[in-house]
Amino acid sequence: MEDRRIGVYVCNCGTNIAKVVDCDAVSDFAKKLPGVAVARSYKYMCSNPGQEMIIQDIRELSLDRVVVAACSPRMHEPTFRKALQTAGINPYFLEMANIREQCSWVHDDARAATDKALALAHAAVRRVVHHEPLEKRFVDMCPATLVLGGGIAGLTAALELSDAGQPVFLVEKDDHLGGNLARVDLTAPYLDSARDMLADRIRRVLESPKIEVLLRSTLQSLSGFVGNFRAEIRVGADGARTVDVGSVLVATGFREFDARRIEHYGYGRLPNVVTSFELERMLREGRILTRGGRVPKYFAMIHCVGSRNPEYHGYCSRVCCMTALKYGHEIKSALPGAYVYDLYIDMHAFGKGCEDFYRRTAEMKTMFLMYAKGTTPEIVPSGPDDDCEMLIKVHEVLSGEEIEVPADLVVLMVGMEAREDAADVAHLVSISQDKDGWFIESHPKLDPVATTTEGVFIAGTCQAPKGIPGSVAQAEAAAARILGKISRGKIEVDAVFAEVDETRCSGCRMCNELCPYAAIEYDAATKRSRVISAVCKACGCCVAACPSGAIQGRHFTDRQIFSQIEGVLEWASSQG
Amino acid sequence: MGFEPRIVGFLCNWCSYTGADLAGTARIHYAPNVRVIRVMCSARVDPTFVVKALAEGADGVLICGCHPGDCHYSEGNYKAMRRFPLLGRLLRDYGIEEDRVRLEWVSASEGKRFAEIVDDMTERVRRLGPSRVKTLLEADRVER
Numbered sequence: 023m024e025d026r027r028i029g030v031y032v033c034n035c036g037t038n039i040a041k042v043v044d045c046d047a048v049s050d051f052a053k054k055l056p057g058v059a060v061a062r063s064y065k066y067m068c069s070n071p072g073q074e075m076i077i078q079d080i081r082e083l084s085l086d087r088v089v090v091a092a093c094s095p096r097m098h099e100p101t102f103r104k105a106l107q108t109a110g111i112n113p114y115f116l117e118m119a120n121i122r123e124q125c126s127w128v129h130d131d132a133r134a135a136t137d138k139a140l141a142l143a144h145a146a147v148r149r150v151v152h153h154e155p156l157e158k159r160f161v162d163m164c165p166a167t168l169v170l171g172g173g174i175a176g177l178t179a180a181l182e183l184s185d186a187g188q189p190v191f192l193v194e195k196d197d198h199l200g201g202n203l204a205r206v207d208l209t210a211p212y213l214d215s216a217r218d219m220l221a222d223r224i225r226r227v228l229e230s231p232k233i234e235v236l237l238r239s240t241l242q243s244l245s246g247f248v249g250n251f252r253a254e255i256r257v258g259a260d261g262a263r264t265v266d267v268g269s270v271l272v273a274t275g276f277r278e279f280d281a282r283r284i285e286h287y288g289y290g291r292l293p294n295v296v297t298s299f300e301l302e303r304m305l306r307e308g309r310i311l312t313r314g315g316r317v318p319k320y321f322a323m324i325h326c327v328g329s330r331n332p333e334y335h336g337y338c339s340r341v342c343c344m345t346a347l348k349y350g351h352e353i354k355s356a357l358p359g360a361y362v363y364d365l366y367i368d369m370h371a372f373g374k375g376c377e378d379f380y381r382r383t384a385e386m387k388t389m390f391l392m393y394a395k396g397t398t399p400e401i402v403p404s405g406p407d408d409d410c411e412m413l414i415k416v417h418e419v420l421s422g423e424e425i426e427v428p429a430d431l432v433v434l435m436v437g438m439e440a441r442e443d444a445a446d447v448a449h450l451v452s453i454s455q456d457k458d459g460w461f462i463e464s465h466p467k468l469d470p471v472a473t474t475t476e477g478v479f480i481a482g483t484c485q486a487p488k489g490i491p492g493s494v495a496q497a498e499a500a501a502a503r504i505l506g507k508i509s510r511g512k513i514e515v516d517a518v519f520a521e522v523d524e525t526r527c528s529g530c531r532m533c534n535e536l537c538p539y540a541a542i543e544y545d546a547a548t549k550r551s552r553v554i555s556a557v558c559k560a561c562g563c564c565v566a567a568c569p570s571g572a573i574q575g576r577h578f579t580d581r582q583i584f585s586q587i588e589g590v591l592e593w594a595s596s597q598g
Numbered sequence: 599m600g601f602e603p604r605i606v607g608f609l610c611n612w613c614s615y616t617g618a619d620l621a622g623t624a625r626i627h628y629a630p631n632v633r634v635i636r637v638m639c640s641a642r643v644d645p646t647f648v649v650k651a652l653a654e655g656a657d658g659v660l661i662c663g664c665h666p667g668d669c670h671y672s673e674g675n676y677k678a679m680r681r682f683p684l685l686g687r688l689l690r691d692y693g694i695e696e697d698r699v700r701l702e703w704v705s706a707s708e709g710k711r712f713a714e715i716v717d718d719m720t721e722r723v724r725r726l727g728p729s730r731v732k733t734l735l736e737a738d739r740v741e742r
Contacts, residue, residue, distance in 0.1 A: 094619045123622030124634055134630040141633050456707040474612055538672045561671035562642030590633035591654040
């Protein structure tokens with residue numbers, strides 16, 4: 023053990039780490055640790071020259087273990103493992119110390135942060151000594167994909183996959199395909215018809231011999247792992263299907279904010295206060311009428327209903343501003359004499375073609391009235407002399423005046439929110455939700471459609487509010503990721519799993535019951551338990567529970583973790 | 599200089615470690631006293647890890663896992679939850695104050711919560727003062 027040759031690499035991350043942590047002090051300290059052959063501090067370890075430096079050192083200095091003190095291992099562990107592999111040593115001979123996300127970014131006291139970085143680097147050096155060479159496993163990749171949700175994202179992904187010749191099971195809860203988009207008339211900013219967009223895709227999906235559409239269906243359970251999932255699906259009232267798939271794409275969409283929650287808008291109580299989706303239906307049917315059957319003259323769109331308000335949802339729902347502008351166009355084309363008022367907080371027109379659309383809408387004499395964030399326009403009955411159904415009292419920010427807006431139809435631009443069953447879906451496919459209920463991607467910028475569960479992808483509005491182009495792009499991205507896995511035929515599975523030392527196993531079978539994956543079987547002949555490594559997901563539950571200490575969790579052995587504990591503490595105590 | 603507690607944190611990879619990373623991404627500052635050791639699941643935290651940390655001189659041990667119902671391995675956190683009171687009883691019998699060892703749930707989106715837990719725990723352990731476990735063990739060893 024003592025004759026290890028460890029290389030320690032301290033990343034400055036530009037100034038991200040170096041502005042708080044004294045990176046040179048960390049590498050100087052590491053140099054003196056037993057077994058450390060070289061320690062360097064460098065601007066960007068993850069850059070090509072940074073990786074080259076490690077590769078060259080491994081080759082020239084015959085390093086057999088590497089510690090990289092840098093960002094979170096969740097970020098670059100695969101990068102550096104690959105570098106080790108390139109240099110010709112086992113990729114698991116790497117240990118990372120997280121001195122960015124969990125150090126320089128969260129502390130401002132340079133001394134305390136450097137101290138912590140030293141402790142973490144020390145622990146990593148102590149741990150890496152005990153790292154064992156592990157071999158990656160390869161398993162067959164089932165080419166079929168389970169797509170959950172038949173909206174624009176699910177349809178798009180299903181077509182991409184089937185066009186590439188791969189089988190798809192498309193599971194839709196409703197009795198028809200199309201999702202939320204099927205409720206929309208025209209789309210902003212080019213005013214093309216949602217119906218046309220969907221009709222073509224739905225036709226192709228239904229005609230495709232590679233896609234099996236399961237309507238009125240829900241996922242009941244998902245077992246297995248990437249490349250080898252088994253899904254139990256309930257079809258209709260009492261049908262059931264079991265399908266084997268290699269990947270899962272979750273494209274379950276959103277639900278609209280319930281406007282009843284904001285009581286003073288009177289939705290559900292005032293007859294002519296409607297939601298954007300209700301106006302959408304009127305537009306599709308070509309019958310825009312008040313509840314009393316009158317053709318409305320004054321339209322008022324209230325923006326940000328349920329969005330950008332900490333009481334409901336803090337986030338922007340992204341599509342409502344442009345949707346409201348679209349109504350201006352549709353209303354004026356259907357009822358040329360109508361007046362359209364947009365009561366907004368900020369006009370978010372960030373998409374391609376959207377700013378132009380905003381300008382054109384203004385030129386069409388849609389009246390834009392700004393109300394302040396944190397306030398709400400008030401809807402009151404009109405007086406006997408007014409020629410409208412209601413008045414909206416609003417403090418208009420730009421003019422600074424209290425004004426009254428006439429309205430026959432008030433349209434509440436309801437935002438998007440996570441579906442009521444999002445938590446169930448997340449649980450079934452082992453993915454996480456953020457504080458608003460949206461599914462969490464593997465990395466917000468660099469890995470937007472993968473999740474923390476390998477083989478499970480997300481696309482569309484179940485991930486966060488977005489418009490059609492964003493949903494389609496994510497669906498295509500997810501399909502490309504899945505096709506990439508399929509084209510390799512085999513998939514690499516992490517080499518980390520639990521193992522039973524049969525000489526120490528007492529055959530008590532405690533682990534058999536504990537394992538959430540039933541990955542431990544009992545051999546009645548030898549009276550010993552055995553881990554089925556392909557099924558084991560390496561949680562380590564059995565390792566902690568084994569009364570005989572007979573189970574070891576690869577890459578998280580007691581010895582490795584004990585050294586880490588000693589590492590963080592011995593360093594601290596030596597500093598007093 | 600005043601007493602700076604040394605706390606060892608065991609964080610599950612999927613929720614809590616990610617949550618701690620998120621605190622970093624969001625630049626939410628918190629006390630520098632917790633040294634994190636990553637485990638795949640809170641169920642991997644063998645009670646001996648806690649004992650080992652205290653014996654090596656930790657003033658406190660923080661275990662964080664996914665919220666009940668949210669475990670990446672479906673139910674590992676429930677196992678951690680059930681083990682914890684047993685460990686607590688054992689530590690109590692040895693005269694180790696309850697506040698020194700803590701089990702918390704932190705989701706991948708709860709960077710702020712992680713920061714608050716670390717700050718709160720650091721304060722509580724600071725009030726308790728240095729742990730005597732390591733010193734007592736060493737004295738015991740010398741006597742023998």
